[in-house]
Amino acid sequence: MTIHRIRVTVNGIEHEAEVESRILLVHFLRDVLRLTGTHIGCETTHCGACTILLDRKPVKSCTVFAVQADGRDILTVEGLEQGGQLHPIQDGFWQEHGLQCGFCTPGMLITGYALLQRNADPTEEEIRWAISGNLCRCTGYVNIVKSVQHAAEKMRQGEAA
Amino acid sequence: MTPRTAPEVGGMGHSVKRKEDPRFIRGQGTYVDDIELPGMLYLDIVRSPYAHAKIKKIDVSKALAIPGVLDVITGETLAKYNLHWMPTLMSDMQMVLPVEKVMYQAQEVAAVLATDRYTAADGVEAVDVDYEPLPVVVDPFKALQPDAPVLRTDKPGKKDNHIFHWEVGNKAATDRAFREAEVTVQQDLYIPRIHVCSIETCGCIAQFDRVSGQLTVWMTSQAPHVIRTVFALVAGHVGLAEHKVRIISPDLGGGFGGKVPVYPGYVIAVAASVLTGKPVKWIEDRMENLQADSFARDYHITAELAAKQDGTLTALRIKTLADHGYTDAAANPSKFPAGLFHICTGSYDFQAAHVEVDGAYTNKPPGGIAYRCSFRVTEAVHTIERMVDILAHELQMDPADLRKKNFINPERFPYTSALGWEYDSGNYGGALDLAMQRIGYADLRQEQAEKRQRGELMGIGISSFTEIVGAGPSKHFDILGLKMFDSCEIRIHPTGKVIARFGTKSQGQGHETTYAQILAEELGIPVDDIQVEEGDTDTAPYGLGTYGSRSTPTAGAAASIASQKIRAKARKIAAYLLDAREDDLEWEPGKFYVKGSPERAKTIQEITFAAYTDYPEGMEAGLEAVSYYDPPNLTFPFGSYICVVDIDKGTGQVKIRRFVAVDDCGNIINPMIVEGQVHGGLTMGLAPAMFEEISYDEQGNIQQGSFIDYLLPTAVETPKWETDKTCTPSPHHPLGAKGIGESATVGAPAAIVNAVVDALWHLGVRHIDIPITPEKVWKCLRDNGVTA
Numbered sequence: 001m002t003i004h005r006i007r008v009t010v011n012g013i014e015h016e017a018e019v020e021s022r023i024l025l026v027h028f029l030r031d032v033l034r035l036t037g038t039h040i041g042c043e044t045t046h047c048g049a050c051t052i053l054l055d056r057k058p059v060k061s062c063t064v065f066a067v068q069a070d071g072r073d074i075l076t077v078e079g080l081e082q083g084g085q086l087h088p089i090q091d092g093f094w095q096e097h098g099l100q101c102g103f104c105t106p107g108m109l110i111t112g113y114a115l116l117q118r119n120a121d122p123t124e125e126e127i128r129w130a131i132s133g134n135l136c137r138c139t140g141y142v143n144i145v146k147s148v149q150h151a152a153e154k155m156r157q158g159e160a161a
Numbered sequence: 162m163t164p165r166t167a168p169e170v171g172g173m174g175h176s177v178k179r180k181e182d183p184r185f186i187r188g189q190g191t192y193v194d195d196i197e198l199p200g201m202l203y204l205d206i207v208r209s210p211y212a213h214a215k216i217k218k219i220d221v222s223k224a225l226a227i228p229g230v231l232d233v234i235t236g237e238t239l240a241k242y243n244l245h246w247m248p249t250l251m252s253d254m255q256m257v258l259p260v261e262k263v264m265y266q267a268q269e270v271a272a273v274l275a276t277d278r279y280t281a282a283d284g285v286e287a288v289d290v291d292y293e294p295l296p297v298v299v300d301p302f303k304a305l306q307p308d309a310p311v312l313r314t315d316k317p318g319k320k321d322n323h324i325f326h327w328e329v330g331n332k333a334a335t336d337r338a339f340r341e342a343e344v345t346v347q348q349d350l351y352i353p354r355i356h357v358c359s360i361e362t363c364g365c366i367a368q369f370d371r372v373s374g375q376l377t378v379w380m381t382s383q384a385p386h387v388i389r390t391v392f393a394l395v396a397g398h399v400g401l402a403e404h405k406v407r408i409i410s411p412d413l414g415g416g417f418g419g420k421v422p423v424y425p426g427y428v429i430a431v432a433a434s435v436l437t438g439k440p441v442k443w444i445e446d447r448m449e450n451l452q453a454d455s456f457a458r459d460y461h462i463t464a465e466l467a468a469k470q471d472g473t474l475t476a477l478r479i480k481t482l483a484d485h486g487y488t489d490a491a492a493n494p495s496k497f498p499a500g501l502f503h504i505c506t507g508s509y510d511f512q513a514a515h516v517e518v519d520g521a522y523t524n525k526p527p528g529g530i531a532y533r534c535s536f537r538v539t540e541a542v543h544t545i546e547r548m549v550d551i552l553a554h555e556l557q558m559d560p561a562d563l564r565k566k567n568f569i570n571p572e573r574f575p576y577t578s579a580l581g582w583e584y585d586s587g588n589y590g591g592a593l594d595l596a597m598q599r600i601g602y603a604d605l606r607q608e609q610a611e612k613r614q615r616g617e618l619m620g621i622g623i624s625s626f627t628e629i630v631g632a633g634p635s636k637h638f639d640i641l642g643l644k645m646f647d648s649c650e651i652r653i654h655p656t657g658k659v660i661a662r663f664g665t666k667s668q669g670q671g672h673e674t675t676y677a678q679i680l681a682e683e684l685g686i687p688v689d690d691i692q693v694e695e696g697d698t699d700t701a702p703y704g705l706g707t708y709g710s711r712s713t714p715t716a717g718a719a720a721s722i723a724s725q726k727i728r729a730k731a732r733k734i735a736a737y738l739l740d741a742r743e744d745d746l747e748w749e750p751g752k753f754y755v756k757g758s759p760e761r762a763k764t765i766q767e768i769t770f771a772a773y774t775d776y777p778e779g780m781e782a783g784l785e786a787v788s789y790y791d792p793p794n795l796t797f798p799f800g801s802y803i804c805v806v807d808i809d810k811g812t813g814q815v816k817i818r819r820f821v822a823v824d825d826c827g828n829i830i831n832p833m834i835v836e837g838q839v840h841g842g843l844t845m846g847l848a849p850a851m852f853e854e855i856s857y858d859e860q861g862n863i864q865q866g867s868f869i870d871y872l873l874p875t876a877v878e879t880p881k882w883e884t885d886k887t888c889t890p891s892p893h894h895p896l897g898a899k900g901i902g903e904s905a906t907v908g909a910p911a912a913i914v915n916a917v918v919d920a921l922w923h924l925g926v927r928h929i930d931i932p933i934t935p936e937k938v939w940k941c942l943r944d945n946g947v948t949a
Contacts, residue, residue, distance in 0.1 A: 020279070022279065023279070027278075030194075030195075031197075034197070035188070036188070036192075036194075036195035037187070037188015037189065037190075038188070039192070039194075039360075039361070039414070040194065041360040041361065041362070041414075041447065042446075042447040042867075042868050043446050043447060044447065044448075044867055044868055044869065046447075046867075046868035046869070047360055047447075047868065047873075049360055076188065077187070077188035078187070078188045080187075081187060086186065086187075090186040090187070091186075093182070093186050094178055094179070094182045094183070094186055095178065097178075097179065097833050097834070097836075097837045099182060099185055099186070100415075100669035100670070100671065100837060100841060101359070101360070101361070101412075101413060101414045101415045101416075101668055101669025102181070102182075102184075102185030102186075102190045102412065102414070102669065103190075103192065103359075103360045103361045103414025103415060103669075104360050104414075105185050105186060106188045109186065124881075127876075128876040128877050128879075129876075129877060131875075131876045132875040132876050132877045133875075134875075134876075135360060135868075135873050135875060136360070136876075137357075137358060137359055137360050137415050137417070137841070137844075137845070137873065138415060138669045138837075138841045139837060139840055139841050139844075140837075140840030140841045140842075140843055140844035140879060140882060141840075141844070141875075141876040141879050142840045142881060142882055143837060143840065144876065145876070
């Protein structure tokens with residue numbers, strides 16, 4: 001098995017590591033960096049529990065090799081909170097009861113965050129399509145939609161202020 | 162209900178933001194796969210490609226040659242310790258690892274132990290198993306034919322594939338009612354095999370300390386205390402004693418019934434840790450989870466209704482064949498082989514009813530767990546709600562009118578059903594009226610009539626369900642003899658802060674918040690000052706766990722009773738501090754005061770401090786209580802759901818236009834959480850109604866073994882649910898509460914199917930089995946001459 005030296009920036013911190021070519025990015029994040037907020041729910045790119053941002057785009061880290069992240073920038077759920085302040089998307093999920101068991105939540109938060117980066121005022125339909133690659137078994141999605149809307153409003157207010 | 166406590170206290174009726182959320186929204190939950198122990202090994206499982214085959218040889222040499230592979234455990238390894246079979250919850254036997262033959266595709270055959278998960282997977286690939294295929298039995302009806310191969314050759318003298326026959330009700334009276342009936346309807350319904358698919362799969366870490374003999378298992382379990390007892394009973398002969406076994410259920414990523422059973426993987430991991438003296442982690446992948454873990458449902462039902470011409474129901478008769486897979490591993494209370502299926506008279510007043518259920522073995526994975534429902538209640542509700550609709554259509558009555566005509570009237574509670582349940586309380590007409598008003602029923606019927614004139618397909622479906630949850634009274638309810646009580650232990654620290662521990666285990670329901678609110682209600686201590694813990698058998702009081710919507714009915718009641726014990730002692734201390742007689746004191750949440758002199762008061766915090774610093778002579782220090790609550794009855798939540806669908810004639814696509822859900826779960830602890838439970842339950846009702854099914858081909862190959870074929874609804878397919886509620890408290894629960902986690906899963910599928918059939922009845926369509934796929938609807942339309 002070939003070993004590769006990679007350099008990745010995760011939540012603003014640069015890491016250097018040697019990884020086997022077959023190691024999945026999600027296992028690198030969880031088992032090597034011990035960032036266990038990113039979850040594994042299917043290993044076939046269907047459930048979205050492992051969603052992270054790779055160079056600002058949401059990807060499912062269960063079907064990306066760690067070596068593919070070499071030289072790139074990653075954001076995981078652990079990187080959303082800044083300076084002790086929850087990101088509005090995190091607060092939105094709390095205020096609107098957008099989570100129950102919490103297992104899909106990190107992926108939902110990252111997907112919602114990515115949506116709001118490119119669309120500050122999404123419609124309900126746009127939110128539903130944006131999170132359609134993230135499965136939730138507990139909430140029925142109604143409150144997840146509200147959570148994203150809550151965050152969108154807070155972020156727009158923040159920009160206006 | 163107006164809350165009795167202030168928002169900052171957060172008792173019943175407040176939508177308190179969840180106490181568990183701050184860790185989850187930061188990615189700081191601790192699920193089992195997040196735990197890493199020093200020196201931990203990884204276990205991965207070799208699974209059978211055949212549904213039925215003799216194992217001729219297992220060659221592990223190539224696997225053992227891989228650097229990092231430490232051992233391969235087979236049935237032969239476990240047989241040395243007589244651990245290759247284990248009992249199921251229904252007192253059948255299940256293989257941990259086979260020594261002779263495999264009985265379903267994806268069955269565990271051997272387990273590879275390695276230094277990391279990738280190497281373990283390499284080892285699995287390298288194990289060579291030589292199989293000799295055997296004849297496969299997939300269809301439970303064929304399984305019961307005389308010429309069917311007998312599957313359970315391990316059972317001496319077993320000559321067929323029949324597991325049990327169970328019946329309830331008055332057969333003679335029911336048959337007579339059918340003979341005398343003015344009208345009868347009959348329908349076959351298949352409620353397919355489905356899978357709960359919690360987003361977190363199952364897994365564990367087993368850690369055996371060879372010196373102390375202590376076994377600690379972090380595992381995905383909804384019932385950790387029962388698991389500890391089962392481990393001690395099953396492995397007592399190899400030295401596992403209950404005081405040396407500690408089960409810890411960490412954060413669970415959903416459960417829905419799928420995390421009740423003991424799966425072979427857990428037992429193999431424990432064996433591996435005992436054999437190596439090292440911690441061993443086993444985590445399923447999604448395909449293993451779907452293909453091998455316990456299924457739900459798989460009921461083949463023939464139902465009949467007898468009635469008068471005016472729509473008055475007289476009798477219900479049901480025969481069911483239950484496909485249990487190769488062993489009866491259903492997670493039911495032990496005395497109920499078909500669970501609580503005999504709630505099937507539903508919300509209606511029947512004079513007579515009779516139900517028969519037979520179980521059959523087939524070459525499929527075992528199970529018979531719930532899918533977010535109390536034991537077999539969805540099967541019951543789906544049957545009665547479909548049958549009532551079929552009768553209404555046959556009689557050309559409005560399905561709402563037929564229901565109202567037959568509802569058990571509110572004044573008849575407590576009501577004893579024809580099948581023997583004592584319903585605690587209900588107001589079925591109230592819930593249906595509210596649902597009809599919310600959705601605008603009369604206008605929708607008008608619109609439907611107009612659309613039908615134009616050849617457009619629109620349907621309106623009702624489901625007025627009654628659930629039975631909160632198992633259960635010890636007289637009838639036990640699991641392997643363990644009575645189905647549940648527990649709460651409260652300790653109040655000197656400064657008035659609380660730790661409360663429970664025998665249940667949340668899987669997302671929000672127990673840390675809900676239970677804290679019960680204590681806040683009963684003691685007046687703010688929810689922020691109350692820490693709730695569950696899931697660690699070393700610290701929590703014994704309980705039977707969380708499933709069947711039992712947490713609020715049992716452990717929630719225990720919290721109330723334990724709080725009352727605390728208050729009784731607090732009253733004595735308050736009387737001492739206020740120099741008053743105990744019966745001159747009045748309680749309001751948070752303080753005792755002297756009747757008529759509200760300024761002479763002691764807060765619960767002052768009383769608590771005194772319990773450690775200044776208490777009456779002869780009294781023991783401290784303020785603690787425990788309650789093991791044995792409910793006097795089950796609780797019977799109910800509701801009425803109405804679904805409106807539009808159907809595309811060209812594609813058969815069913816579009817849910819609106820769905821109104823009115824629920825009644827008695828008194829509500831946290832309205833926000835209750836509504837969230839209903840949203841989730843509705844979506845897990847939608848899922849089997851329209852998308853999910855597990856089926857097998859003739860060779861026993863699973864047809865939906867991954868998320869490619871097994872379709873969980875996404876946000877796009879899921880309608881925007883509309884919810885409302887009525888409130889009919891339970892008369893026997895100390896808080897008047899009933900349980901809500903599963904109502905919507907139970908009630909929703911019938912509303913959806915009833916709406917679809919309502920749209921198609923005039924074309925000659927009488928019934929469609931779930932899941933209602935576009936293909937099935939399209940075929941119905943074509944068969945009845947409808948083209949776009």
